Amino acid sequence: MLGLRKIVTGSNKAVTYISRNYATTVKRKSKNVGIEFGKKLDFKKLEKVDPIQPKPYTPTAIEPTNDQKLANIASNTEPEEKFYYSPNFSKLGVLTNINELNEEWGYYKGEDRKGANTGSTFNIPTKSKIEIGKNSSGLSVPFPRISGQGAPLVCVPSMFGQTYNRGMLNNRNTLNVLDMITMGQVEHFIRLQIANEIVAAYSIHTTTPGVIQCGGLDFVNLYESKTNPEFLSQYFKKVSKMFYLMSVAPKPQLSIIDGLAVGSGVGFTSNSGFRIGTENSILSIPDCAIGFFPNAGNVRLLNRLEDGIGLYLALTGRRIRGAELLQCGIIDFLIPTNLIPALDDALSRLPMKNHKRLLGNISSFSVPAENQLSGRKTHLDNYRDAIKRCFENKKSVDQVIKALENESSDKTYDWAQRCIKNINRSSPISIQLTMRLFNESPTNLSSNEYYERDYNISMALANDSESDLWEGIKANLIDNREPIWKHKSYKEVDDKLIDDIINYKPSAETALKLSPFKSTYLMFEDIVNEYYNTNQFTLSDEDQSIFNAHTGNPFTKEQTDSINMYLEGGRSDAYQQDRNVADIFLEMDEIDAAAY
Numbered sequence: 001m002l003g004l005r006k007i008v009t010g011s012n013k014a015v016t017y018i019s020r021n022y023a024t025t026v027k028r029k030s031k032n033v034g035i036e037f038g039k040k041l042d043f044k045k046l047e048k049v050d051p052i053q054p055k056p057y058t059p060t061a062i063e064p065t066n067d068q069k070l071a072n073i074a075s076n077t078e079p080e081e082k083f084y085y086s087p088n089f090s091k092l093g094v095l096t097n098i099n100e101l102n103e104e105w106g107y108y109k110g111e112d113r114k115g116a117n118t119g120s121t122f123n124i125p126t127k128s129k130i131e132i133g134k135n136s137s138g139l140s141v142p143f144p145r146i147s148g149q150g151a152p153l154v155c156v157p158s159m160f161g162q163t164y165n166r167g168m169l170n171n172r173n174t175l176n177v178l179d180m181i182t183m184g185q186v187e188h189f190i191r192l193q194i195a196n197e198i199v200a201a202y203s204i205h206t207t208t209p210g211v212i213q214c215g216g217l218d219f220v221n222l223y224e225s226k227t228n229p230e231f232l233s234q235y236f237k238k239v240s241k242m243f244y245l246m247s248v249a250p251k252p253q254l255s256i257i258d259g260l261a262v263g264s265g266v267g268f269t270s271n272s273g274f275r276i277g278t279e280n281s282i283l284s285i286p287d288c289a290i291g292f293f294p295n296a297g298n299v300r301l302l303n304r305l306e307d308g309i310g311l312y313l314a315l316t317g318r319r320i321r322g323a324e325l326l327q328c329g330i331i332d333f334l335i336p337t338n339l340i341p342a343l344d345d346a347l348s349r350l351p352m353k354n355h356k357r358l359l360g361n362i363s364s365f366s367v368p369a370e371n372q373l374s375g376r377k378t379h380l381d382n383y384r385d386a387i388k389r390c391f392e393n394k395k396s397v398d399q400v401i402k403a404l405e406n407e408s409s410d411k412t413y414d415w416a417q418r419c420i421k422n423i424n425r426s427s428p429i430s431i432q433l434t435m436r437l438f439n440e441s442p443t444n445l446s447s448n449e450y451y452e453r454d455y456n457i458s459m460a461l462a463n464d465s466e467s468d469l470w471e472g473i474k475a476n477l478i479d480n481r482e483p484i485w486k487h488k489s490y491k492e493v494d495d496k497l498i499d500d501i502i503n504y505k506p507s508a509e510t511a512l513k514l515s516p517f518k519s520t521y522l523m524f525e526d527i528v529n530e531y532y533n534t535n536q537f538t539l540s541d542e543d544q545s546i547f548n549a550h551t552g553n554p555f556t557k558e559q560t561d562s563i564n565m566y567l568e569g570g571r572s573d574a575y576q577q578d579r580n581v582a583d584i585f586l587e588m589d590e591i592d593a594a595a596y
Contacts (some may be wrong), residue, residue, distance in 0.1 A: 152176075153185040154207065155192075161348035163200040165193060170207045175215035178264060183238045190245055190253070200350040201358055203254035204268045209337055210280035213257050214265025219290065223473045226462070233510040236458040239264065240451040240512060243296045246271035247447050248517040252358060252524055254347075257281040257325070258337060267296025269330065273524020274362065277331035278340070279322045279372050286317035288426040288434055291472030291483070292461065295454045299437050305329050307384060308391030311438050315391075315400065315431060316422040323369035324378045332528050333366040355524075359531045386412040390419070397423070397435050397490050427468040427483070428490040432498050433457075448514035453502070455512045460504035466497060 064072075152171035167189040169176040176182070186204070193202040206213050217239065225231045246253060246268070255272035260282045269275050269283075285302070287294050294302065294314050302310025309328045312318065325331045335343060346361045380387075390403040401423065407416035423431060445453065461467045468485050475483035487493050505511070 151185065152179070152182040153189060155189060157348075161350075162198050163350045163352070164202065164344065164347035165199055166203040166205050166344060168205045168207045169214060172208050172212070174218070175212045176206060176208075176265070177215040177218045178239065178242075179218045179221060180235065180238060183242045187242050187245060190249055194249055194251060197352075199251065200352045200354070201252040201254060201274075201347060203256055203344075204272075205256045205340075206259055209258040209278070209340075211259050213259040213261040213281075214268065215260075216263030216265040217292075219292075219473045219477055222462075223470060223478065226470055229463070229510070232462050233459065233506070236455050236462070237512050239296065239458070240455040241514070243267045243271050244447060244451040244514055247297065247451075247519050247521045250520055252355065253521075254362075256340065257283065257331065258340070260284070263287050263290075263292075263294075264296040264298075266298050266301075270297035270301040271521050273521045273528060274333075274358075275331040276333045276335055276362065276366075277322070277325045278335055278337045280337055281325055281331070282319055282321040283313075283325060283330065284317060284319040285314055288315060288430040289317050289422075289472065290476055291427040291430055291468030291470070291485075293430055293433050293437065293457060295458060297450070299434075300450065301330070303438055307388040308394070309380070309384075309387055311394065311400075311435075312387050312391045312419075314434050314438065315397075315426070316419050317426070318379075318422075320379065323372045324380050326369045327378060327380050332532075333362050334369060334372065335362075335365045336367065336372075339365045355527050356531070359528065363531075363535075383412065383415055386415065390416070395439055397431055400435075424489070425482075427472055427485055428487040428493050429466075429468050429485075429497065429501075430472075431490045432493045433501060436498050436502065446516060447519040448516045452512050452514055456504050456506060457501055459506050459510070460501045464501065464504075467501075 152169065154168050154170050156166050156168055167186065169182070171177065171179070171182055190202075193199045218235075222232065222235065225235075243264075252274055253272045254274045254276055255269040256276045256278070257269060258278045258280050261269065262284050263286065266283055266285060285294050285298055293299075299314070302314055304310070305328055313320070320328065320330075323334060326334045343362065343365045346365075347358070350358055350361070386407055390407065391400060394400045394403065401420060404416040404420050407413055461469045466486055468483070471483050471485065475481050
């Protein structure tokens with residue numbers, strides 16, 4: 001290899017360039033510095049030297065004390081920033097500062113995340129990165145591809161804006177069960193959305209659409225830790241805290257059921273004011289068959305369903321899916337799975353605190369239940385009247401069983417017998433406990449008291465030797481056999497046992513005390529209902545007959561007169577009023593577009 005070297009010689013600073021070959025160098029010597037250039041070394045003839053040995057470790061003369069170590073750690077801790085979210089719908093008692101939560105809500109990195117990608121603030125190591133797939137048009141596909149075993153919750157921001165984020169359950173190997181790490185990350189995700197001033201709404205979804213949404217509580221891990229009361233207390237506290245935080249969060253949380261949601265996994269929907277389902281939605285609450293009870297806010301949601309459907313689902317564990325969720329009122333919107341990414345993109349450009357725009361976007365993608373059914377009848381279509389007769393306003397399990405036994409028609413007899421069989425196969429204690437909880441008014445407890453009671457009942461079932469919880473888990477989830485309950489029938493369960501379970505108080509060391517805040521999910525439900533009442537309309541019989549007619553004049557005399565008046569240049573008072581309203585909305589849209 002040839003090269004050039006610049007050499008300065010003499011006092012006149014003359015510069016000469018010498019060409020040389022590094023492979024066959026010629027020995028030269030600088031007259032000024034006496035340094036030999038290009039000398040070829042024979043490494044074999046070099047003098048051998050001993051290798052350098054590392055110095056042995058010598059401890060410090062004085063070992064720092066524990067107090068000094070703690071002081072050193074504290075001196076390097078960054079101060080926690082304060083975040084405030086004061087929406088225009090805030091009312092007295094609504095959570096507006098996340099630092100007002102006096103409980104330990106899991107690790108939260110207190111720094112200014114305004115406008116930042118909230119998914120980057122999770123400090124839990126992961127083996128993989130989120131790979132957003134692209135379709136032929138260059139837009140993101142509905143769901144990310146997660147390579148390897150990633151975090152159990154991933155945050156996927158939209159490529160079109162930052163006002164909407166979706167957290168996606170990603171623990172597919174365990175069917176997205178609620179283990180400690182998953183719940184900690186869900187809490188962390190929700191707190192980040194509350195703190196981020198740019199985010200107007202967020203959602204909880206799944207990276208396995210059409211397959212599994214959430215498998216509920218981690219019952220198998222609970223069974224393996226049943227002799228560890230400290231872990232049981234921490235786990236059930238985590239469950240109550242997470243769902244309580246959802247129910248009091250001041251920003252709209254969209255719950256999108258796009259797969260199987262089981263037991264406590266339905267809690268994401270129960271504590272959301274904006275409930276969305278797809279054709280892949282499947283919901284089941286089989287807690288009574290395991291020896292547990294419908295927790296995570298499910299009793300409050302089911303108890304508000306009409307015609308006794310909530311009690312029917314809780315006692316029998318019946319699965320419902322797709323359009324049935326819309327028919328019974330569990331979800332408010334039915335959106336096809338392939339439209340979910342378009343919904344995400346539309347929501348990413350939401351103005352802050354504009355619930356009308358939020359609901360308008362969701363409604364524009366929703367479809368009626370009839371579109372999915374294509375004329376087919378659902379389970380609720382076939383048995384809704386029978387469900388109402390057997391489960392509505394029933395105060396005891398005996399009344400339910402007696403009503404089911406009276407179903408003797410050819411259409412409902414087999415259905416009623418299946419219901420009786422499912423109730424008798426479930427835990428007698430859980431059946432009686434669930435019946436008692438449904439008899440209580442869903443509004444007689446505040447949200448913090450409700451979830452404190454949820455925790456107390458869970459601890460009572462975990463600690464009581466008369467409980468069926470551990471037998472139900474072992475038989476159904478581990479041994480795959482029929483459980484052997486403590487009581488042979490629900491009739492043998494004493495009322496005092498149910499009273500003791502509901503009124504159970506854990507010790508002072510394990511008690512749960514939640515900060516009282518207003519339940520915002522109910523406020524959001526009212527907003528959704530008001531939007532429905534304002535925007536829905538019903539055709540009169542005359543208009544309906546015109547739409548159904550195939551011959552004749554499609555316009556009524558009143559409509560014809562209105563058209564003639566318009567063509568002649570006249571404007572009715574109703575037209576002027578509608579035109580003024582339209583101008584106001586157009587001006588509001590222009591203001592929103594300029595601001596965002």
